Amino acid sequence: MVKRGLVGVGIENVTQKMADYMAMKTPKGALVNQVSEGSAAEKAGIKVGDVIIRFNGQDISTAETLPPIVGLVQPNTKVNLEVFRDGKVKRLTTELDALDETVAGLDSEDQDSVQAGIGFSVSKLSEQDKNRTGEDKGVIVSDISDREVQRAQLRVGDVIKEVNKQPIENLSDFSDAIDALKEGQPLVLLVKQGPANRFIVIER
Structure with a gap:
């Protein structure tokens, strides 16, 4: 940590x-x-x-x-x-x-954030996040450090609902989905961005 x-x-x-x-x-x-x-x-x-x-x-x-x-x-x-x-x-x-920031994988549902080594970090949804987005499941993008991710138009504050067709309810689901990615496999996200859902493809 x-x-x-x-x-x-x-x-x-x-x-x-x-x-x-x-x-x-x-x-x-x-x-x-x-x-x-x-x-x-x-x-x-x-x-x-x-x-x-x-x-x-x-x-x-x-x-x-x-x-x-x-x-x-x-x-x-x-x-x-x-x-x-x-x-x-x-x-x-x-x-x-x-902030306790996870540098490696996610080990516990009690942790607040995960930095997955894919150019952005996510955190669990707070009550304020849930009220703002209308979503009670998923993870929220908390930081973006890679220009390719920025070009793909993922934004801080987006709620990630699926990773490569896998439903994401919490940080553990997100960590498992990232761990399952094969080398060079694109990252296809279904996100809630503003009032609407959209798909974002990030080449790796």
Whole structure:
């Protein structure tokens, strides 16, 4: 198990259309699409729709920039953030939560997340996730680290319902499905993305 800091937000990139809508001069930063209940983000006052543009003095150019920077900070450390909200920059302060991240396979249903070595990580559905998505089964994408996965249009906050036609109810199902993949076999996901389901194919 690896201890790292956790803000407790779901994020995505700011598109040009979103930047125009929010009156941002250029699309940059990490757009918050989810705030976990009781998290460091909620305590700081971060809201869905905020754009995180700086974290502890470092510029956040894209959503992919944020997780590695947060991961370098120890839990319970006080950090400063800048968010773009309603046309203005707002400065916030919070203390990071701790995340137990699985580096190898999933051993227990009590664990909260799994990093499968396939370019993205998933977590179990929280009650807030279930309310937001209308799904009570599956796993939620919590981090994306591979550009090919990004190009396939998998997003942080998507709920994975099937992996290669195998129903996914929890982290254990997901881990088993990933372990069953053959070398070079494409990853075909059925996900709940926004209000609709869609298939995403990730070449490996």
